[in-house]
Amino acid sequence: MNRIKHFADIETPVPGSAWTAMDERERVEQVLTRLGESPEQFLDLIQVVNAKADGQVVLHMKQSLSASQRGPFLLDLEDCLRKIDQALVVWLEPLGDRNSLRNLRGIEVKAS
Amino acid sequence: MTSAAVQTREGALILDSHKLSWHYDRVAAWEAGERIAPVSVDMSLTRACSAMCSFCYAMMQESQARSSIKESHALNLLDDFAEMGIRSVSLVSDGESTISKAYVPFIQHAAKLGINIGNATNAWEWEPEKIEAVLPHITWLRFTVAAGRPESYAKIMYKGPEHTQVFDRAMSHIRYAVELKRKKNLPVTLGIQMVLMPDLKDEILPFAKLGVDLGVDYAVIKHCSDDEQGTLGIDYSQYEALHPLLEQAEAMSNEQTKVIVKWSKIKDGDKPTYQRFYGPQFLLQISGSGLVAPSGMFFNARHSKLHIGNFTEERMKDIWKSDRYWRVMNYLASPHFNAQTMMGTLPIQHYVSVALDNHLKGIQRIQPGTGEKPLHVNFL
Numbered sequence: 001m002n003r004i005k006h007f008a009d010i011e012t013p014v015p016g017s018a019w020t021a022m023d024e025r026e027r028v029e030q031v032l033t034r035l036g037e038s039p040e041q042f043l044d045l046i047q048v049v050n051a052k053a054d055g056q057v058v059l060h061m062k063q064s065l066s067a068s069q070r071g072p073f074l075l076d077l078e079d080c081l082r083k084i085d086q087a088l089v090v091w092l093e094p095l096g097d098r099n100s101l102r103n104l105r106g107i108e109v110k111a112s
Numbered sequence: 113m114t115s116a117a118v119q120t121r122e123g124a125l126i127l128d129s130h131k132l133s134w135h136y137d138r139v140a141a142w143e144a145g146e147r148i149a150p151v152s153v154d155m156s157l158t159r160a161c162s163a164m165c166s167f168c169y170a171m172m173q174e175s176q177a178r179s180s181i182k183e184s185h186a187l188n189l190l191d192d193f194a195e196m197g198i199r200s201v202s203l204v205s206d207g208e209s210t211i212s213k214a215y216v217p218f219i220q221h222a223a224k225l226g227i228n229i230g231n232a233t234n235a236w237e238w239e240p241e242k243i244e245a246v247l248p249h250i251t252w253l254r255f256t257v258a259a260g261r262p263e264s265y266a267k268i269m270y271k272g273p274e275h276t277q278v279f280d281r282a283m284s285h286i287r288y289a290v291e292l293k294r295k296k297n298l299p300v301t302l303g304i305q306m307v308l309m310p311d312l313k314d315e316i317l318p319f320a321k322l323g324v325d326l327g328v329d330y331a332v333i334k335h336c337s338d339d340e341q342g343t344l345g346i347d348y349s350q351y352e353a354l355h356p357l358l359e360q361a362e363a364m365s366n367e368q369t370k371v372i373v374k375w376s377k378i379k380d381g382d383k384p385t386y387q388r389f390y391g392p393q394f395l396l397q398i399s400g401s402g403l404v405a406p407s408g409m410f411f412n413a414r415h416s417k418l419h420i421g422n423f424t425e426e427r428m429k430d431i432w433k434s435d436r437y438w439r440v441m442n443y444l445a446s447p448h449f450n451a452q453t454m455m456g457t458l459p460i461q462h463y464v465s466v467a468l469d470n471h472l473k474g475i476q477r478i479q480p481g482t483g484e485k486p487l488h489v490n491f492l
Contacts (some may be wrong), residue, residue, distance in 0.1 A: 004145070005444045008388055008472040012450035060206040064177060067403050067422040071434055074417035075443065089448070094341075094414035101164045102171050104271070109172050110341035111411065 027051035031083055037100070038080050055087040060084040088098040117486055118370050120329055122301065124486040127332055128374045129298075130463040134489045135199075138394060139471070147438060148393060149196040152492045154279030154408070154460050156205035156400030157212035161242070163234050163278075165258060165269045170206040172339045172456070173411035177463060179402040179424040180232065186214035187221050192428035200228040200251070200490035204460075205408060210238045216245045223249035228490045230415050232256060232305070235285040236278055243289050252488055254332075258303040260318030263388040283326070290327050303330040308489050310350035310380075313357055320371045322359035325369055325422035333358060334374040338382070339456040348382045348457070382457040386469035389444040389451045391461025394468075395492045398423065404431050406440055409455040418443070455491050464492050 019027065028051045033040040045065070049058040065073060074090055081088040093107045115125035131193060132139055142148050158181060161170065203209040210233045212218075222229045230252040247253070259265045262280070263273035266273065270278045286304070293300055303325065306312075306319045316333065323331025338346040358373045365371045392406030399411045402424040410418040418440050421431040431437055443449055449473045451465070460467075470476040 004388075004390070005143075007446055008469065010447045012387060012447050018343065023208070026320055035240070043315075053127075061416075067175070067405075067419045068426065068431075068434075068436060069414045071419045071440060075439060078417060078448075085290045090417060091414050094412050097171040097172070097174050099159070099161065101162070101163075102168060104164055105166060105171065109174075109339070109414075110343045 001058065015085050015087040019055065019085040019087070020053045024050065026051075027053070031057055031081060033086055034081060035077070040076060040080070042077050042080065046077070049093060055085065055089055057088055057090045058093060059082060059090055060093050116164060116376065117265070118330070118372055120301075120347060120370055121367065122299075122329070122488070125301070125330060125370065126360070126373075126483070126486045127330070127372050127489075128491055130467050131481075131486060131489055132394070132464060132467055132472055132478050132492065133393070134485055135492070136478065136480040139468075139478050142390075142393060142468075143472075146313075149432065150198055152202065152398040152490065153193065153198055153201045153398060154206035155202050155398035157186060157209040157214050157218060158207040159235075159400040160211060161208040162211065162236055163208065163256075163269045164271070165256070165307070167258070167268070167309055167336045167344065169337050169339075169408065170458070172343055173206045173399065173408060175399060175403045175405075175411050175413055175419065177402050179422055179425060181212065181214060181326065181400065181402055183214040183217055185402070185424045186212075186218045186377065186470050188219050189423050189428050190218065190225055190227060192432075193227055194225040194439070196431055198227065200230065200488075202230040202232070202233040202491060204230070205400060206411060208234060208237070209400070210242065210476050212237075216242060219246045219249050224389045228488070230254070230488065231390045231492055235282045238285045240285075240288050243285065243292060247289060247292055247300055248296070248298055251491070252301040252303065253289065255282065255302075255304060255328075257282070257322065259312065259315040260320070260322035261315070261435060263316075264315050285325055286328065290390075301330070301333055302328045304328055306331070306333045308333050308351075309336045310354065313354050316354065316357045316361050316460075317364075317416050323371060324364055324366060324369045330370045330372050331373065332372045333361065335377045335458055337456055337458045339412075340454065342486045344380075346457070351378050377458050377462060379394075380458065380462070384451050384458075384462065384465065386465050387450045387452055388446070388469065389455070389461070389465055390447060390468040390472075391459070391465035393441050394442060394464050395461045397460060397463050404428070404437075406444060407455070407459050407461055408457045415455075421461060
């Protein structure tokens with residue numbers, strides 16, 4: 001059966017009580033522990049900025065990766081974190097516009 | 113949402129819906145689980161722009177690194193598009209393509225390959241020589257006109273109301289194109305577009321009047337997109353109060369110029385009906401940085417996990433065939449992704465995504481297109 005049909009009506013998972021019951025520091029520790037145990041050595045390339053109760057984990061990349069590398073790297077990392085909770089999703093810190101003219105508008109890309 | 117065609121002198125114009133019915137081969141292949149090529153690509157040849165529009169989504173689309181798109185990259189890209197089976201390219205997205213050195217050769221090469229081209233531009237750097245070189249090869253041109261009055265236009269699109277020279281320049285170029293189309297009987301559709309932010313209600317009627325005065329084929333008014341964090345601060349609940357003015361604007365349509373409101377998007381607001389995001393498989397977006405990501409909603413570094421490649425570093429056809437490409441597309445179609453919470457509002461792929469979601473859920477099945485094809489049929 002084609003999986004896309006199967007997924008159309010399925011709700012996106014939300015974090016379980018074990019994740020939501022933790023405070024921010026505990027959630028970050030859980031993430032660091034899980035990533036540290038992984039053979040992929042994710043922590044060589046990223047820092048954890050925060051890990052929210054709603055399942056969003058925000059990361060900072062210590063060095064730039066090409067577009068062809070960073071997508072698979074971060075999806076692998078997200079797969080790894082799903083061993084903690086199925087609802088965890090990773091994002092990087094947002095970048096603001098580098099266009100000097102548009103920047104005169106004073107718009108700052110919101111992080112959350 | 114499939115019959116929102118406006119009858120113009122040149123045919124049925126669909127701006128507030130989709131044209132998937134006329135690409136049913138791709139819909140059927142997609143539903144069968146095949147790896148399909150997009151029907152259409154929205155892209156830019158640069159991230160640069162000489163305007164500073166207050167509504168510009170490009171402010172939220174900075175990826176990690178910019179690459180300069182050279183003419184050779186752009187022409188190779190078109191060759192790959194042709195090989196993949198892509199039917200149209202819209203030069204829109206996160207930069208002003210008309211200022212790229214690749215702009216004219218890109219459009220002329222696309223014409224040779226049989227790929228339809230559309231283009232959105234502020235027309236500031238779109239001088240007569242450039243217009244003459246590209247207009248015969250373009251299917252549609254849509255000019256960004258933020259307001260109908262020079263001072264308002266300059267305030268919204270540039271540094272302040274005193275800089276009305278940008279308005280005068282744009283109008284001069286648009287008039288030149290309208291005249292050239294008439295003189296040479298070119299099969300191109302010319303339109304102007306206003307991106308309506310709720311506080312711009314006083315600009316609605318002057319904009320419609322300007323469209324009629326210019327003699328373009330249409331003047332369209334659309335919603336303003338925002339990112340999922342609400343960076344631009346758009347309050348979608350305020351659009352409803354504008355409905356009477358928008359209806360008044362539509363009533364200004366005449367035989368030559370149709371004033372069109374994108375009611376579907378304006379009424380849909382900030383929460384889509386779909387959670388899965390199928391649209392990018394049919395309508396792909398590419399940044400003016402060369403970044404290939406499924407949608408402009410994901411260009412920002414924040415969404416780096418959905419970044420697939422950069423066509424200035426590897427050939428597009430190889431990116432499309434890669435497992436990376438399909439991993440990301442499948443991710444967006446999986447329960448891990450929720451379009452209601454994980455991306456900005458009303459993406460380019462909105463109409464297509466609603467239709468595909470309704471199709472899969474059996475709410476409204478897409479049917480093969482019959483009868484006369486609408487204008488711009490290869491642009492979804």
